[in-house]
Amino acid sequence: MANMEMIFLGTSSAAPTSERGLSSIAIMRNGELLLFDAGEGMQRNFIKASLGMNRKMKVFVTHMHADHCVGLLGLLQTMSLQGRERRLDIYGQPRLKEFLLENMRIINFGLTFEVAIHTIEREGTVVEESDYKVSCCEAKHSIPTFSYRLDEFDRPGAFNVEIVKQMGIPEGKLYTSLQKGQDIEYKGTRIKSSEVVGHPRPGRKIGISGDTRPTDKLAKFFSGCDLLVFESTYSQDKYEKALETLHCTATEAATLAKQAGVKKLFLTHFSARYDETSSLVKEASIIHPNVEAAEDMKRIDVPYPSL
Amino acid sequence: MANMEMIFLGTSSAAPTSERGLSSIAIMRNGELLLFDAGEGMQRNFIKASLGMNRKMKVFVTHMHADHCVGLLGLLQTMSLQGRERRLDIYGQPRLKEFLLENMRIINFGLTFEVAIHTIEREGTVVEESDYKVSCCEAKHSIPTFSYRLDEFDRPGAFNVEIVKQMGIPEGKLYTSLQKGQDIEYKGTRIKSSEVVGHPRPGRKIGISGDTRPTDKLAKFFSGCDLLVFESTYSQDKYEKALETLHCTATEAATLAKQAGVKKLFLTHFSARYDETSSLVKEASIIHPNVEAAEDMKRIDVPYPSL
Numbered sequence: 385m386a387n388m389e390m391i392f393l394g395t396s397s398a399a400p401t402s403e404r405g406l407s408s409i410a411i412m413r414n415g416e417l418l419l420f421d422a423g424e425g426m427q428r429n430f431i432k433a434s435l436g437m438n439r440k441m442k443v444f445v446t447h448m449h450a451d452h453c454v455g456l457l458g459l460l461q462t463m464s465l466q467g468r469e470r471r472l473d474i475y476g477q478p479r480l481k482e483f484l485l486e487n488m489r490i491i492n493f494g495l496t497f498e499v500a501i502h503t504i505e506r507e508g509t510v511v512e513e514s515d516y517k518v519s520c521c522e523a524k525h526s527i528p529t530f531s532y533r534l535d536e537f538d539r540p541g542a543f544n545v546e547i548v549k550q551m552g553i554p555e556g557k558l559y560t561s562l563q564k565g566q567d568i569e570y571k572g573t574r575i576k577s578s579e580v581v582g583h584p585r586p587g588r589k590i591g592i593s594g595d596t597r598p599t600d601k602l603a604k605f606f607s608g609c610d611l612l613v614f615e616s617t618y619s620q621d622k623y624e625k626a627l628e629t630l631h632c633t634a635t636e637a638a639t640l641a642k643q644a645g646v647k648k649l650f651l652t653h654f655s656a657r658y659d660e661t662s663s664l665v666k667e668a669s670i671i672h673p674n675v676e677a678a679e680d681m682k683r684i685d686v687p688y689p690s691l
Numbered sequence: 692m693a694n695m696e697m698i699f700l701g702t703s704s705a706a707p708t709s710e711r712g713l714s715s716i717a718i719m720r721n722g723e724l725l726l727f728d729a730g731e732g733m734q735r736n737f738i739k740a741s742l743g744m745n746r747k748m749k750v751f752v753t754h755m756h757a758d759h760c761v762g763l764l765g766l767l768q769t770m771s772l773q774g775r776e777r778r779l780d781i782y783g784q785p786r787l788k789e790f791l792l793e794n795m796r797i798i799n800f801g802l803t804f805e806v807a808i809h810t811i812e813r814e815g816t817v818v819e820e821s822d823y824k825v826s827c828c829e830a831k832h833s834i835p836t837f838s839y840r841l842d843e844f845d846r847p848g849a850f851n852v853e854i855v856k857q858m859g860i861p862e863g864k865l866y867t868s869l870q871k872g873q874d875i876e877y878k879g880t881r882i883k884s885s886e887v888v889g890h891p892r893p894g895r896k897i898g899i900s901g902d903t904r905p906t907d908k909l910a911k912f913f914s915g916c917d918l919l920v921f922e923s924t925y926s927q928d929k930y931e932k933a934l935e936t937l938h939c940t941a942t943e944a945a946t947l948a949k950q951a952g953v954k955k956l957f958l959t960h961f962s963a964r965y966d967e968t969s970s971l972v973k974e975a976s977i978i979h980p981n982v983e984a985a986e987d988m989k990r991i992d993v994p995y996p997s998l
Contacts, residue, residue: 398768398769398772399734399738399768399769399772399773400732400734400735400738400765401738402735402738402739405732405735406765424731424732424734424761424762424764424765425707425712425731425732425735425765427706427707427731428707428709428712428732431706431707431708431709432709448797448798448799449768449798449799450764450765450767450768450798450800451765451768453798454731454761454764454765454768454798455731457731457757457761458707458713458731458732458757458758458761460757461705461706461756461757461758461761462705462706465705465706466706479797479798482797483794483797483798486793486794486797487790487793487794490755490786490789490790490793491755491756491757491760491761491786491790492755492756492834493757527799
């Protein structure tokens with residue numbers, strides 16, 4: 385079983401405050417780090433959280449506003465100073481590639497590692513590994529923006545070794561077949577996989593909105609997520625402001641989360657006017673039963689969903 | 692008389708620590724802000740220090756390492772969000788212009804003000820205003836780097852109005868002549884300017900090293916500064932490291948400050964290995980009698996030199 389922890393590295397919108405840095409969310413999963421956005425200065429909390437500069441790591445950038453991507457430059461610099469050797473994979477809009485290549489040309493980072501920049505051409509799967517994938521969906525903001533979703537693949541059900549041993553079945557190929565869901569025959573007896581293997585155990589599903597207005601498309605995209613981190617720049621009394629700047633209110637974030645059937649909603653990307661976010665959580669909680677506000681350096685253990 | 696305050700916005704070298712941000716020094720003088728370097732994340736302390744986003748302001752960048760210039764991007768972003776209207780003047784290496792123009796092309800900052808980028812072609816005076824100038828000198832680092840120096844012009848000596856009134860001299864042209872140092876004749880009596888005007892009062896002189904090895908040229912450049920802010924990345928027991936990375940030790944900074952005859956030395960740009968800088972101050976204090984360590988958000992009132 386893979387450990388999974390989500391760490392908020394920055395939770396302020398647009399400009400940093402004394403309590404909140406610019407957008408960045410880290411998901412540490414089984415020793416690999418998945419980073420969503422890298423606002424200016426995020427390396428400071430990255431270092432503080434001891435996430436490690438030479439770790440297997442992928443970065444996904446939602447859009448090319450300065451408060452979501454500028455932090456990559458300092459991160460590349462510090463990783464190089466610390467002698468990172470592993471390749472770093474970065475995914476995002478075509479402009480992200482231009483941004484990184486131009487800055488790598490102009491500033492001498494003294495890179496000690498390969499930076500692989502992947503331009504996302506269309507919605508759908510961005511990365512697929514053996515046990516998880518990350519996919520994207522177009523959000524609705526003032527410039528092209530992707531929302532992301534991390535899906536762990538379902539794991540096979542638990543294999544009841546005790547029962548299989550009692551049946552006298554020898555370890556090896558027959559075990560593997562049963563575990564894979566195939567029925568077998570042993571000494572003239574047909575044994576169904578379902579007799580010795582439990583139900584498949586679902587993987588964890590996490591959604592990350594980036595900056596956006598709420599849309600039906602996003603509600604569908606985030607359908608069934610265990611955790612959804614959604615931008616909540618304003619409270620509902622600033623609805624006009626949210627419309628104008630193409631952001632969301634806490635009420636809108638909660639409405640979308642409910643529509644998508646997500647289990648838990650984290651609000652983030654708060655306007656600097658909110659020193660204190662309990663009013664936003666209160667507003668969202670009228671609509672969704674499980675709402676929490678993100679805070680810089682808050683760490684969340686992500687459990688497997690219960691069966 | 693102009694007020695002058697120096698505020699350290701970032702005092703760490705290369706990578707930020709939990710206590711120190713990346714290089715940036717603000718000098719607030721008579722309502723105008725002079726900023727020397729803008730390392731990533733400096734806007735956070737800039738905001739905290741309430742320096743103001745729409746102030747008359749000039750930025751001087753020493754060199755194009757990420758930890759000295761990347762913070763300009765976030766600053767431009769936040770100034771625009773807050774609707775800055777005044778022109779912002781930025782001075783530095785030719786690469787700084789390229790860095791800013793390319794990033795302004797790729798990232799949509801939504802600039803609300805003019806950014807005037809001035810490429811410094813040679814050593815000498817960079818900016819001259821009515822009552823001060825900023826000049827630069829080549830430093831010795833791994834890439835082209837300027838050190839800067841701010842010189843207030845000497846103010847005329849105090850004009851003794853009481854004595855002049857007693858002499859019966861009417862206000863107007865004759866006053867002006869005397870104040871300018873010209874002798875006058877009034878009702879057949881010759882009156883020397885020096886009889887009614889005190890000695891010229893010297894302006895304040897501040898030096899800022901940027902990243903560099905110590906050189907005789909810099910010792911000459913900083914000659915007679917009231918305050919010198921000099922990089923002190925290492926202690927003397929890391930001399931080899933300082934040589935290799937083209938930085939200074941605290942001992943070297945103090946030796947240069949002594950050679951230049953500066954009255955007070957501030958050490959800054961500390962390696963992340965120094966949680967605590969009293970050992971560096973102690974080391975430097977053996978050589979120079981007036982040494983202090985810079986700390987993030989430390990504010991220094993800069994007095995006029997005593998006559």
